[in-house]
Amino acid sequence: MNLWRVFFPEQASTTAGGVDALYIFLVAVSLFFGTLIALLVVGFAIKFRRRSDDEAPKAIHGNLALEIIWTVIPLGIVLLTFLWSAQLFFTVHRVPKDAMQINVVGKRWMWKLQHMTGQREINELHVPVGMPVKLVLTSEDVIHSFFVPAFRIKKDAVPGRYNTIWFEATKPGRYRLFCAEYCGTQHSGMIGWVIAMEPTTFQAWLAGGAGGGSLVAAGEKLFGELACVTCHRGDSGARGPNLEGLFGNPVKLADGSTVVADEAYVRESITTPTAKIVAGYQPIMPTFQGLISEEGLMQLVAYIQTLKPAEAAGTAPAAQTAPGAR
Numbered sequence: 001m002n003l004w005r006v007f008f009p010e011q012a013s014t015t016a017g018g019v020d021a022l023y024i025f026l027v028a029v030s031l032f033f034g035t036l037i038a039l040l041v042v043g044f045a046i047k048f049r050r051r052s053d054d055e056a057p058k059a060i061h062g063n064l065a066l067e068i069i070w071t072v073i074p075l076g077i078v079l080l081t082f083l084w085s086a087q088l089f090f091t092v093h094r095v096p097k098d099a100m101q102i103n104v105v106g107k108r109w110m111w112k113l114q115h116m117t118g119q120r121e122i123n124e125l126h127v128p129v130g131m132p133v134k135l136v137l138t139s140e141d142v143i144h145s146f147f148v149p150a151f152r153i154k155k156d157a158v159p160g161r162y163n164t165i166w167f168e169a170t171k172p173g174r175y176r177l178f179c180a181e182y183c184g185t186q187h188s189g190m191i192g193w194v195i196a197m198e199p200t201t202f203q204a205w206l207a208g209g210a211g212g213g214s215l216v217a218a219g220e221k222l223f224g225e226l227a228c229v230t231c232h233r234g235d236s237g238a239r240g241p242n243l244e245g246l247f248g249n250p251v252k253l254a255d256g257s258t259v260v261a262d263e264a265y266v267r268e269s270i271t272t273p274t275a276k277i278v279a280g281y282q283p284i285m286p287t288f289q290g291l292i293s294e295e296g297l298m299q300l301v302a303y304i305q306t307l308k309p310a311e312a313a314g315t316a317p318a319a320q321t322a323p324g325a326r
């Protein structure tokens with residue numbers, strides 16, 4: 001294997017170039033100062049060596065110019081590094097609004113992936129190029145970490161919570177997918193491929209898969225089966241908050257604080273309903289912890305995302321079922 005490729009994998013996402021530039025900058029700064037210091041240590045050891053047994057060195061009481069220089073230059077470098085990496089961090093973690101969502105569940109020892117249209121994949125992920133893709137990650141057992149070197153993305157899949165990350169592939173190809181968190185004896189085998197395809201090829205692939213119904217449809221069915229609808233209705237007599245138009249908007253809680261209803265909030269409200277009580281409601285909802293699989297939870301979250309207020313209904317689910325539409 002090409003050793004260069006191990007340290008500098010192919011750049012195949014919109015953020016890869018930026019990550020590499022910062023990385024090369026850090027390596028260059030370290031190399032420059034590491035070399036400079038090593039040379040000075042050797043040089044000074046020779047230049048200022050003791051030449052006879054009774055030689056006493058001259059006393060030095062500081063040098064203001066020198067101290068200012070070696071304070072200001074490193075300060076400038078670390079501040080630049082901070083601003084640069086913070087800006088990169090926000091780019092990598094702020095998901096574009098129109099990103100196509102894919103759910104990822106880590107399990108010893110495989111990656112289970114599901115598209116919003118229902119297609120499931122194991123250890124393989126098909127994505128279109130030139131389109132932002134949002135990954136919502138969780139785990140069924142221990143902490144795993146979703147790592148695609150060519151895209152320069154790595155995010156933990158943690159049991160009991162959702163993490164998100166996004167990428168936009170720039171060229172078609174097959175890219176390695178790793179688990180980057182030691183998760184047991186077969187951790188090293190928890191690998192796979194991300195296959196980036198031209199959008200038209202991807203649409204054909206998506207249409208070819210069996211699917212088995214969209215995530216939203218499965219979530220709606222589950223919502224009925226679990227009788228969520230008995231309490232979470234639009235009318236005022238309902239015992240639970242109305243979920244229409246909830247997703248992505250701020251929610252006032254009983255303790256006076258406000259949270260934004262994202263995937264993690266909806267999930268927590270299902271598994272631990274008492275964690276965040278909505279203002280004006282009683283903590284009467286039973287927990288569904290352990291009663292719904294990770295996939296079921298993702299289906300419910302997908303369904304709740306599409307619930308729009310009555311007047312806006314009808315336009316919403318289309319965006320979820322057609323990932324190419326934007």
Ligand code: CUA
Binds near residue numbers: 182
């Ligand atoms: Cu999963 Cu290591």
